[in-house]
Amino acid sequence: MTLRWLACELHTHTIHSDAAHTLEEMAGVARELELDWIALTDHNTVSGWAGKERVEREQGIRILPGLEWTTFYGHMLTLGANVLHKADWRLTGPDDIDEGISGIHQSGGLAGIAHPFRMGSPICTGCFWEFAIGKWRALDYIEVWNGTSPNTKAFNERAYRFWTELLNLGIRLPAVSGRDWHHSQVSKETTIAVTYLGIGGEGALAGQSQHAEHAELSPHVPAADWGEQQLLEAIRQGSASVTLGPLLTLQVRDSGSAESSTAEIGRIYQTGEVVGMQSNGSSRWSVTIEADFEVRKRQWMIAEQELRLRLVGSKGTVAEWGIPAASVTVEACPDLSGELWLRAELYGSMNGQTGLLAFTNCIYVEEQA
Template identity: 70%
Template sequence: MTIRWVACELHTHTVHSDASHTLDEMATAARELELDWIALTDHNTVSGWAFKEQVEAKRGIGILSGLEWTTFYGHMLTLGANVLHHADWRFTGPDDIDEGIAGIHKSGGLAGIAHPFRIGSPICTGCYWEFTIGKWKALDYIEVWNGPSPHMKAFNQRAYLFWTELLNRGLRIPAVSGRDWHHSLLSSEATLAVTYLGVHEEAAAGYAGGGAALESAVQDPRKGVSEPQLLEAIRLGAVSVTQGPLLKLYARETGREENRTFGIGEVARVDPSAGSRLSLTVEADFEVRKRQWSLEGQELKLCLVGSAGIVAEWIVPPVSAAFKTCSDMTGQRWIRAELYGTMNGQAGLLAFTNCIYVEEGSLTL
């Protein structure tokens, strides 16, 4: 099944909360950045939603309904249905966030932690996450990269390590990025991360209506993809985050007559006793949003990282290519791809995929 990767910005603000631009101005800038969708996540208000459909039609960009649940104990990004119907941030204390998450789910939305380790009061009231989560499995995602040049910020590096710790504890929580977009001014030295969400092409075609509608989707990124499909991609962990090239990861079962292929967010079940192993493929697409970034004149390091350590490494040029390895997955509970290099003079992690999860045992599902 073909996956369509949709370029999204999942954390934005407008004049309806504390930003300096209107939704229309932000949507215009988003199209210039070659984004397909943005999420409108103003602080504790959905008043900006009144202009959503008008701006979508005018600017040809999808706008995902959202809200940043802003409290003294942490900020939670909610995406999807109007959470004000079933959940009220004003009545949520540091020890009952589980009830708030349940209310968000009741509304049909997703709940994710925003910038969990960003400095808090008095610099940013409530930015640092202090809620006590009792049911981590109820959480839909974590924003591990926040703001421009996210790989250079210590609080993001800490969030990335925390996400890894949760994965090692057996929790399958997706990770996303968010610009926390308040104004359109940006230093020439800064870089921007994009969250790509994987939507099944067949489902997108069904939504668009096929034929002429699909042809129109090339001109209008909104068409062919629906808000529920994007929410489902996050929920399933079909997510790849990057400041430049798009990384895709696949695992193919080998050693059996009916080999299967697994994508990002899926569970690959292998049975070593039956000769079943996993062949891993990383695809690096350097053609996406090419006007927005450059990695020319350098070699990059591409890694496959698992719960038990490094699985494979390659030194690669900045061109689109696929890299394969067939490795022993014994002891690995998850696997993800990471790309390291230098962008705008800033060296570090440039892109990463979410995980393919690995389970050993009988192949009977």
């Protein structure tokens, strides 16, 4: 099933906490930035939710209600309309964050770590993550890119490496970006990351979450609705791609083997889904990576150059290609034996800064007898 990719900003603030703009002002700028959704995540308050529906109607942009738990031991982003019903950040100490995450799930929300390695006190009280997590699989996502020009910040590079380490431990944790939006004045040299969420895939529609312990919190929503629950499920599922410009997507197709059933041959797996690999090595897969340079074209620009496109797995770089700064589709049939996960990465220069420009979330590989 073809996914519809929605451009989202998942970490914002208003005058109800420590930002310079109102929700209406921010939504107006978000519309100019060609975003489809923004998540309102003020610090320890939901008073900014008032008037949300009116702002949505007037500005033509959807707003996902949320909250940023702001404590001395870390900041946690919570997304979902009922995140206050059974969860209270004031009662959470350094050793009982698992209980707080459980409360967020009971209320129907998502829990994600914000900027885990950003400098803490006295620069940013509690920004550095110090909570002791007992159940990493209970988390719904991690913010690996935070702020503007996120690919230039050392604390984001550390978060990206940490995400990779968790993946290699078998923890299937989706990754997103967050602008941490406090004001709308940015220079022309500043780059802004966007998280694209894929809506309408088989896993998202069926509520097939990787986090089975709270999959019941994701009821089916009709495809024509594109409501809050589908957005939350896309995040939880890992149907996401993060970028400073072009949209990068990854698919794996079952090319068939002696053990493949007729129904399996030709099946396409999207990010967040699990590919079953035959333990005898007879499985055959084709990988497709697409770089779409037509999305939100007024918001970013990449000079003509050769970009580096990589298919990365748990064992390192699986394949690498040089591509032009233009829309392109790359197909390959790599050996996936021994891999735990796959993701695509795009490298190049943008606004005078060289580094990672975009990455997908993972397609997971699981060995089967």
